[in-house]
Amino acid sequence: MPDNRDVLAYRRPKGLRLVGVVLLAIAFMTATAGLAVRWVESRKTVQWTEEQAVPAVHLIALKGATGGDFTLPGDIQAFTTAGINAQVSGTIQKWFVDIGTPVRQGQVLAQIDPRPYEAALASARGQLAKDSATLANSQLDLNRYRTLAAQNAISAQQLATQQANVAAQTAIVETDRATVRTAEINLGFTRVVAPVSGIVTTRNIDVGQLVTANAAGAAPMFTVTDQDRLRIYVRMPQNYSFLVRPGMTASFTVPEYPGRIFTATLAANAGAIASQSGTQLLQMQVDNEDHLLKPGAYAEMRFSMPKGGAGVRVPVTALLFRDNGMQVAIVGGDGKVVLKPIRITTDLGTVVEVGAGLKPGDKVIDNPPDGLQAGDTVRVTGDG
Numbered sequence: 001m002p003d004n005r006d007v008l009a010y011r012r013p014k015g016l017r018l019v020g021v022v023l024l025a026i027a028f029m030t031a032t033a034g035l036a037v038r039w040v041e042s043r044k045t046v047q048w049t050e051e052q053a054v055p056a057v058h059l060i061a062l063k064g065a066t067g068g069d070f071t072l073p074g075d076i077q078a079f080t081t082a083g084i085n086a087q088v089s090g091t092i093q094k095w096f097v098d099i100g101t102p103v104r105q106g107q108v109l110a111q112i113d114p115r116p117y118e119a120a121l122a123s124a125r126g127q128l129a130k131d132s133a134t135l136a137n138s139q140l141d142l143n144r145y146r147t148l149a150a151q152n153a154i155s156a157q158q159l160a161t162q163q164a165n166v167a168a169q170t171a172i173v174e175t176d177r178a179t180v181r182t183a184e185i186n187l188g189f190t191r192v193v194a195p196v197s198g199i200v201t202t203r204n205i206d207v208g209q210l211v212t213a214n215a216a217g218a219a220p221m222f223t224v225t226d227q228d229r230l231r232i233y234v235r236m237p238q239n240y241s242f243l244v245r246p247g248m249t250a251s252f253t254v255p256e257y258p259g260r261i262f263t264a265t266l267a268a269n270a271g272a273i274a275s276q277s278g279t280q281l282l283q284m285q286v287d288n289e290d291h292l293l294k295p296g297a298y299a300e301m302r303f304s305m306p307k308g309g310a311g312v313r314v315p316v317t318a319l320l321f322r323d324n325g326m327q328v329a330i331v332g333g334d335g336k337v338v339l340k341p342i343r344i345t346t347d348l349g350t351v352v353e354v355g356a357g358l359k360p361g362d363k364v365i366d367n368p369p370d371g372l373q374a375g376d377t378v379r380v381t382g383d384g
Helices: 016-053 115-150 156-189 238-243
Strands: 056-061 068-084 090-095 108-112 191-193 198-203 222-237 249-253 262-269 279-287 298-305 312-315 320-322 325-331 337-341 343-347 351-356 363-366 379-383
Touching: 056 325, 068 198, 115 156, 156 191, 222 238, 222 262, 222 298, 238 279, 238 298, 238 343, 325 363
Parallel strands: 056 379
Antiparallel strands: 056 363, 068 222, 068 298, 090 108, 108 191, 198 222, 222 279, 249 262, 249 298, 262 279, 312 351, 320 325, 325 337, 343 351
16 A cells, blocks of 8 residues: 655745745845835935025115105195084075085075064164163253253252263163174074185085074084185105205195196195104195195195215115114125114105115115024025
């Protein structure tokens, strides 16, 4: 009987060791390649992180100060604005003008019911007539008393009493005359008239409305504005106040007429700096006979600056506000930041003129980071 033990015995396949060695080598190479890739990526990340840690800055070249213009907001107002309130109380019978109507000085704008004031005037005149007649009789009596006193027919006391009576009656008549005058004035106030020539810009009454004389806080019945000349109020910053001089002019534009330039002349100035705003109030004047400009409008006033001497213009975006004064940042030859103190001579809004510390052609950092310090290393990404 054959021996089956040889058949069942395990025999290792030929080449299995070689296959294992090959697979092990492949696994080693794969792991080595993965580690190498991760190392390279790690180095790139470290390099990128180091690059990002260095602030990127943009340099701008400075130009010399050449003078120029600057703009300020202006408030256009009518040369004269008259708010007309009721001077007597009553009911509006009729109004004669509406908004936009040109009126002349003294023209009737509205009529308040005059009947109560006509009656008051008639009553005052009647009282004056009555008291005047009484005074006339008292004066006749006084003349008679004087004649009798000269003949010693009456006592001196009786004469003095009659003289006092005449004086009292005279005072009453004077009071009556004042009452009549007041009634005449009040009757005249029932005719609401324009105090100045101009244009009606508001009307706040209607027929049948009750108006009250000198009512506190009440809106005016009418507003009349003289628009032939206009005032423009401008607040000049203190650092520009040296420009203010008699007869100075300024050009200005208004939004409703783009591209059209108007000219105004200085009429008056406050002559002092307001401590709350640090500005000097100017009053410019402009002729407006064609009524193109409207009171209450906004104007952009343009003032001319004299040509500066030595100095440069620096954008305000390059300024650093530090505890030890105003500074700008430049980049040294070693790529490190250098902070330079400056002295501003004129503020032109978007740029300032610097009188010391810089010269034309110098390059400063525009929009420097808030935390930028002297000695910091930076990367220059732009040079303009």
